[in-house]
Structures are given as C-alpha cells and as structure tokens.
Amino acid sequence: MTDTTTNPCARTIMFAGEARTFNLNTPKTLAAMSAGNLLNDMPLAMKFAGRAPFEGQYGSTPAAVLKRFLQTEYSVSDIENVIALGLIGGGMSVDAAFDLVAERVTGKPLAANAVIASEVISALFVGAAEAA
Numbered sequence: 001m002t003d004t005t006t007n008p009c010a011r012t013i014m015f016a017g018e019a020r021t022f023n024l025n026t027p028k029t030l031a032a033m034s035a036g037n038l039l040n041d042m043p044l045a046m047k048f049a050g051r052a053p054f055e056g057q058y059g060s061t062p063a064a065v066l067k068r069f070l071q072t073e074y075s076v077s078d079i080e081n082v083i084a085l086g087l088i089g090g091g092m093s094v095d096a097a098f099d100l101v102a103e104r105v106t107g108k109p110l111a112a113n114a115v116i117a118s119e120v121i122s123a124l125f126v127g128a129a130e131a132a
Helices: 027-033 042-048 062-070 076-089 094-104 110-126
Strands: 011-015 018-022
Touching (some): 011 110, 018 076, 018 110, 027 042, 076 110
16 A cells, blocks of 8 residues: 555545545556556556546546536546546556456445545645644
C-alpha cells in the first residue's frame, strides 16, 4: 500500500469492511485519468479501452469529475472509476480493485459510495488532510 505519510493525496478510508488506502496521485492513476499511454500496464489499459475513465458533463478531466461530485451531477461510472483508480493508486492490483468495485459498488445504492468517491477525488486536489 502507499505510504500516506509521503504522499499528501493518499487517504485511508473504511471501505468494504476494512481500512483501505486510496490515492489518485500516482503515475499509473494519473496516466489512466488522462487516457495516456498505458502500454506498460496492459491490465489497466484494457479496463478503459483507450478512453478516459471520467467522460461526462464538463469533460473528462479530474477537475470535471470533481465538479460533478461537488454539484451532485456525478454518474455511476464516476463513482466506480474513482474508487477503482483510488484503490489501484493505494497499492491494490488492477484486477482486485475492479473485482472489489464490482462486488461492493456496482448495483448498490449510490449515496455511501458517492461519499467515498468524492473524498478520494477531493484529496487529489487539496490533499488527504484537507479532504477529511
């Protein structure tokens, strides 16, 4: 897992019954969010098929998804992708992160998971301590 003392955007949150580290501020997650070249991480590249994970109103940037959360205009895929990428940045494997999201987020009530996703995307911008 990512050391939350050295990365100011890493955040530990109770999710799926245990404290888990979420971090969107890693080279792998930043590349995925920009739909950048992920050829060095084929499992992650395959999950998004070359497109940005945050497509939607206002655009597909991290700032656009943050705006959607702040205005409560987020989509189900915003919630799922923020949580999955946060878990990956926190040290979980790509497959394990998406499996956990499929088990604990997909098809479940949105509110609790939207709060978690909102905290994770906010930490990218203001740091974990300020997002609390």
